[in-house]
Amino acid sequence: MKRIAxxxxxxxxxxxxxxxxxxxxxxxxxxFPYPMYSKWFDEYHKKNANIQxxxxxxxxxxxxxxxxxxxxxxxxxxxxxxxxxLKAYQDKHGSPVLHFPTVLGAVVPTYNITGVDATLxxxxxxxxxIYLGKITKWNDPAIANANKGVKLPAEDIxxxxxxxxxxxxxxxxxxxxxxxxxxxxxxxxxxxxxxxxGLGGKGNEGVTGTVKNTPNSIGYVxxxxxxxxxxxxxxxxxxxGVFVKASLAAVSAAAAGAAKEMPDxxxxxxxxxxxxxxxxxxxxTWLLIPQKFADASKRDALKGFLKWALADGQGYTEALSYAKxxxxxxxxxxxxxxxxx
Amino acid sequence: MNGRLRWRKFVSNFMLxxxxxxxxxxxxxxxxxxxxxxxxxxxxxxxxxxxxxxAPVGETGGGMANAILGSAKLLFLASLFGxxxxxxxxxxxxxxxxxxxxxxxRYAADLLNGVPSIVIGIFxxxxxxxxxxxxxxxxxxxxxxxxxIPITLRSTEEFLRSVPGALREGAMALGASKWRTIATVIVxxxxxxxxxxxxxxxARVAGETAPLLFTAFGNRFWSPGWNQPTASLPVMIFTYAIxxxxxxxxxAWAAGLVLLGLILVINIVARGILSRGISVxx
Amino acid sequence: xATTSTTVPGPSPLSTSRSFLxxxxxxxxxxxxxTFLFAASVVLLTVLLVFELWQGSAxxxxxxxFEFFRTSTWDPIAxxxxxxxxxxxxxxxxxxxxxxxxxxxxxxxxxxxxLAPARLSDTLEFFIDxxxxxxxxxxxxxxxFIVVPLMRLYIQPSLKSTLGFLPLFKGPAxxxxxxxxxxxxxxxxxxxxxxxxxxxxxxxPRDQREAALSLGATRWESTxxxxxxxxxxxxxxSIFLALARALGETMAVTMVIGNTPxxxxxxxxxxxxxxxxxxxxxxxxxxxxxLQSLIELGLVLFLLTFILNGAARxxxxxxxxxxxxxGNA
Numbered sequence: 005m006k007r008i009a010x011x012x013x014x015x016x017x018x019x020x021x022x023x024x025x026x027x028x029x030x031x032x033x034x035x036f037p038y039p040m041y042s043k044w045f046d047e048y049h050k051k052n053a054n055i056q057x058x059x060x061x062x063x064x065x066x067x068x069x070x071x072x073x074x075x076x077x078x079x080x081x082x083x084x085x086x087x088x089x090l091k092a093y094q095d096k097h098g099s100p101v102l103h104f105p106t107v108l109g110a111v112v113p114t115y116n117i118t119g120v121d122a123t124l125x126x127x128x129x130x131x132x133x134i135y136l137g138k139i140t141k142w143n144d145p146a147i148a149n150a151n152k153g154v155k156l157p158a159e160d161i162x163x164x165x166x167x168x169x170x171x172x173x174x175x176x177x178x179x180x181x182x183x184x185x186x187x188x189x190x191x192x193x194x195x196x197x198x199x200x201x202g203l204g205g206k207g208n209e210g211v212t213g214t215v216k217n218t219p220n221s222i223g224y225v226x227x228x229x230x231x232x233x234x235x236x237x238x239x240x241x242x243x244x245g246v247f248v249k250a251s252l253a254a255v256s257a258a259a260a261g262a263a264k265e266m267p268d269x270x271x272x273x274x275x276x277x278x279x280x281x282x283x284x285x286x287x288x289t290w291l292l293i294p295q296k297f298a299d300a301s302k303r304d305a306l307k308g309f310l311k312w313a314l315a316d317g318q319g320y321t322e323a324l325s326y327a328k329x330x331x332x333x334x335x336x337x338x339x340x341x342x343x344x345x
Numbered sequence: 346m347n348g349r350l351r352w353r354k355f356v357s358n359f360m361l362x363x364x365x366x367x368x369x370x371x372x373x374x375x376x377x378x379x380x381x382x383x384x385x386x387x388x389x390x391x392x393x394x395x396x397x398x399x400a401p402v403g404e405t406g407g408g409m410a411n412a413i414l415g416s417a418k419l420l421f422l423a424s425l426f427g428x429x430x431x432x433x434x435x436x437x438x439x440x441x442x443x444x445x446x447x448x449x450x451r452y453a454a455d456l457l458n459g460v461p462s463i464v465i466g467i468f469x470x471x472x473x474x475x476x477x478x479x480x481x482x483x484x485x486x487x488x489x490x491x492x493x494i495p496i497t498l499r500s501t502e503e504f505l506r507s508v509p510g511a512l513r514e515g516a517m518a519l520g521a522s523k524w525r526t527i528a529t530v531i532v533x534x535x536x537x538x539x540x541x542x543x544x545x546x547x548a549r550v551a552g553e554t555a556p557l558l559f560t561a562f563g564n565r566f567w568s569p570g571w572n573q574p575t576a577s578l579p580v581m582i583f584t585y586a587i588x589x590x591x592x593x594x595x596x597a598w599a600a601g602l603v604l605l606g607l608i609l610v611i612n613i614v615a616r617g618i619l620s621r622g623i624s625v626x627x
Numbered sequence: 628x629a630t631t632s633t634t635v636p637g638p639s640p641l642s643t644s645r646s647f648l649x650x651x652x653x654x655x656x657x658x659x660x661x662t663f664l665f666a667a668s669v670v671l672l673t674v675l676l677v678f679e680l681w682q683g684s685a686x687x688x689x690x691x692x693f694e695f696f697r698t699s700t701w702d703p704i705a706x707x708x709x710x711x712x713x714x715x716x717x718x719x720x721x722x723x724x725x726x727x728x729x730x731x732x733x734x735x736x737x738x739x740x741x742l743a744p745a746r747l748s749d750t751l752e753f754f755i756d757x758x759x760x761x762x763x764x765x766x767x768x769x770x771x772f773i774v775v776p777l778m779r780l781y782i783q784p785s786l787k788s789t790l791g792f793l794p795l796f797k798g799p800a801x802x803x804x805x806x807x808x809x810x811x812x813x814x815x816x817x818x819x820x821x822x823x824x825x826x827x828x829x830x831x832p833r834d835q836r837e838a839a840l841s842l843g844a845t846r847w848e849s850t851x852x853x854x855x856x857x858x859x860x861x862x863x864x865s866i867f868l869a870l871a872r873a874l875g876e877t878m879a880v881t882m883v884i885g886n887t888p889x890x891x892x893x894x895x896x897x898x899x900x901x902x903x904x905x906x907x908x909x910x911x912x913x914x915x916x917x918l919q920s921l922i923e924l925g926l927v928l929f930l931l932t933f934i935l936n937g938a939a940r941x942x943x944x945x946x947x948x949x950x951x952x953x954g955n956a
Contacts, residue, residue, distance in 0.1 A: 026567075028566070030573070042401040046401045058563075058573075059565065060562060062911060067911075069910065069913045076480075160799045168911055169908070192704060195913075196704070196908075197703075198702040198704070198705070203885050203887055204887050204897070204907075205886070213587060216589055217775070218801055232403050233589045353845050356845070356847060357847035360851070361741075361847055364742065366734075367732075368734070368738040368739055371758070374817075378769060381769065429665065430665050436662045437665060449670060453672075455936065456936075457672065459871060459875075461925075461932055462877060463877045463905050464676075466909075467909070467921075468675075468680070472679065522654060523655040523659075524657075552762020552764065553762065554763065554877070555877040555902070558906055559909055582764050582768055583764050601765050604764075605761060605765055608760055
């Protein structure tokens with residue numbers, strides 16, 4: 005009996021002490037930038053072995069919720085917190101939470117149509133119609149007219165959307181609300197909406213997986229997910245009428261205007277941005293960092309990470325198909341970092 | 346033998362063969378599952394799997410070392426929490442309690458046993474995550490421990506009760522007090538059954554995923570101490586299986602094989618102990 | 628009545644006849660207290676759990692009342708929450724699971740209890756028990772990579788071409804959906820039906836069978852017309868148990884059901900279950916009403932499984948008592 009008790013105590017102690025040397029910071033949120041963040045946190049850990057930043061990709065809704073609850077040290081979202089949510093945070097913690105843009109990305113319409121390899125062109129009406137459930141077959145004129153020369157099958161369109169609270173959804177529905185009045189009144193924009201049709205996938209990962217495995221389906225995912233899984237994605241017609249394929253240049257073009265007029269809290273929407281070369285479904289993605297930290301070492305570690313991310317970190321973005329932040333935004337952010345106490 | 350009798354005999358043989366078929370199907374499902382896991386998982390098990398941390402998204406070569414350790418820590422905590430409550434509670438039920446108290450306790454245990462694991466997760470979140478403001482191995486371990494209690498309690502009570510009255514009376518006749526009788530005679534006599542109960546409860550919670558989703562959360566790195574979120578095998582399987590990356594799918598199979606292998610081995614050992622097929626070192 | 632001597636610290640099988648001090652000194656009272664505390668903690672934890680569920684769902688209970696169970700909108704933006712799609716999905720998948728698992732399970736139990744020689748029966752039962760030990764996430768893993776493609780490529784199309792006139796089998800074949808979730812659940816609950824049914828069948832007294840056989844019944848007739856009806860209550864108990872398991876299943880279902888809150892007649896349609904929506908949306912439910920609506924769903928699930936488990940146990944107990952009672956006749 006005594007031996008068992010002794011063993012248990014030792015095990016408990018070892019468990020408590022093991023790897024205690026590392027400072028562990030926990031974050032959660034958007035799946036949109038997850039490939040970028042997982043690379044960043046891995047690289048940062050290699051350079052600073054005593055700092056572990058553990059990020060769980062649970063969706064932007066989860067990021068907002070958990071950072072508000074205080075169960076994680078920082079959050080991440082591609083759908084900026086609205087005023088109500090900001091107020092809820094402030095009421096709970098007594099000080100605000102700050103948005104820090106990290107990279108730019110694109111949400112692309114990705115599809116898996118039997119027999120079609122070509123890059124399809126999507127008009128805003130087509131996308132809204134598909135997701136409203138009004139356009140039900142792939143060879144519908146709304147789609148076919150923009151894709152003369154491509155033989156589209158007379159198959160039902162399987163619509164895939166997010167099952168969880170998502171900033172990617174926010175960006176997608178934000179865009180649809182801007183280009184379709186019907187969408188705006190019926191569904192509106194948000195991280196979690198009342199979808200008229202479709203299957204739900206969990207995270208960008210889930211949507212990609214579902215589209216990959218389901219014939220004649222369409223989904224919306226961050227660019228890198230479509231690219232790395234080698235599923236085709238289409239062009240989207242921007243506000244100037246040009247069909248633009250998502251690319252780093254096109255995303256940066258979309259952000260150019262906003263960069264010059266970036267508000268102090270960094271919350272801005274760049275969907276359907278003006279400009280011939282702009283990709284219309286682009287978005288910033290933000291880290292949600294509390295202004296006040298109880299734990300000084302965590303605060304300093306996060307500030308250090310942010311500064312690295314805005315400098316060296318930007319060097320990793322292009323390889324993963326995220327666009328760098330515009331210089332003006334970076335300068336503004338570096339100043340804002342000092343607000344964190 | 347008239348026609349009607351022949352027909353009835355035919356029906357009899359036919360139906361009984363069908364039942365045999367049903368049994369065959371049911372059992373072959375198990376072997377199919379095992380076989381498939383061994384085939385797919387076995388191919389993906391590698392040294393990396395057991396020793397490396399997860400790699401950044403899209404890169405290969407990562408492993409589940411932290412998940413394996415995380416599961417070990419969670420199960421350790423679960424046992425620490427669940428087994429004593431179940432064990433000592435059972436002693437109370439079998440040796441000390443009156444029938445009303447016993448009924449209430451047993452009823453509560455059965456209730457707890459039937460609670461869906463996701464609801465246990467909700468409970469643990471509101472009690473152990475929210476007030477402390479972080480996800481932790483501790484919360485996950487307690488959630489799992491909660492699930493171990495009913496199984497341990499009921500089985501241990503049964504085995505304690507099944508100890509022959511003669512042993513108790515003998516001890517008492519020699520002047521032993523009640524607790525001494527329990528500690529030195531009754532519990533050792535029921536030792537096998539109790540161990541089996543504990544092992545089965547352990548195997549049951551080893552594979553649980555839902556309660557961990559909002560308690561232990563997840564971790565891409567090693568989880569220091571007991572107060573940080575931690576990766577675990579079942580949650581990793583879930584996360585990797587629904588993702589689109591081939592490499593993650595392979596790792597999910599490997600993890601599935603490891604997890605199922607562990608659970609099946611514990612089950613087989615536990616049942617073996619009970620049927621006296623395996624001798625237990627004392 | 629002999630007067631009990633309180634000064635003799637001697638042996639006595641009835642602790643109540645020794646004095647409190649004597650018991651205390653011998654440690655029995657302490658042992659009783661300590662073990663009582665542990666046992667009481669079980670009750671305490673259970674009560675706390677129910678309390679937390681009740682308290683944690685206060686907002687939607689007051690706001691929606693019973694409308695919660697009749698609305699099918701689940702709209703976090705508009706703060707409108709209705710449980711109907713999830714209750715529907717939970718019940719439909721459980722129904723499909725039972726329709727598939729009950730005949731198979733009872734058939735196998737009959738084989739194990741009536742036909743198989745004792746050794747074979749025990750060995751097979753051993754394997755069935757192992758099947759019951761396979762965790763949900765592993766079933767989910769197999770569901771995603773084996774059952775879903777099988778459904779999408781072979782089973783759903785063939786069902787559509789043969790029985791497609793039924794509203795049950797209309798609509799595109801996604802692979803995921805009510806039917807797939809039901810199939811996976813069926814595999815998960817078969818072991819419960821088999822092991823409990825086998826036990827109740829075995830507990831049917833021998834004379835019942837022998838009486839039937841001596842009257843000229845065939846083996847099958849004796850089993851189906853005498854033994855099974857005798858154990859009927861217990862078999863129902865096993866079905867209730869299986870149902871309770873199917874209702875509470877989380878991981879396997881959420882991986883194959885399609886995660887869409889829909890009420891549709893077609894089994895091919897994607898859907899949602901209570902456990903699955905909680906698993907997917909709990910960590911991100913911003914706003915108290917949203918979170919508490921999820922907790923209310925958890926409360927509903929808890930109540931459902933509670934009632935079923937209680938009924939199951941009752942039925943099983945009744946059967947085994949009948950068995951032992953009648954056997955003495």
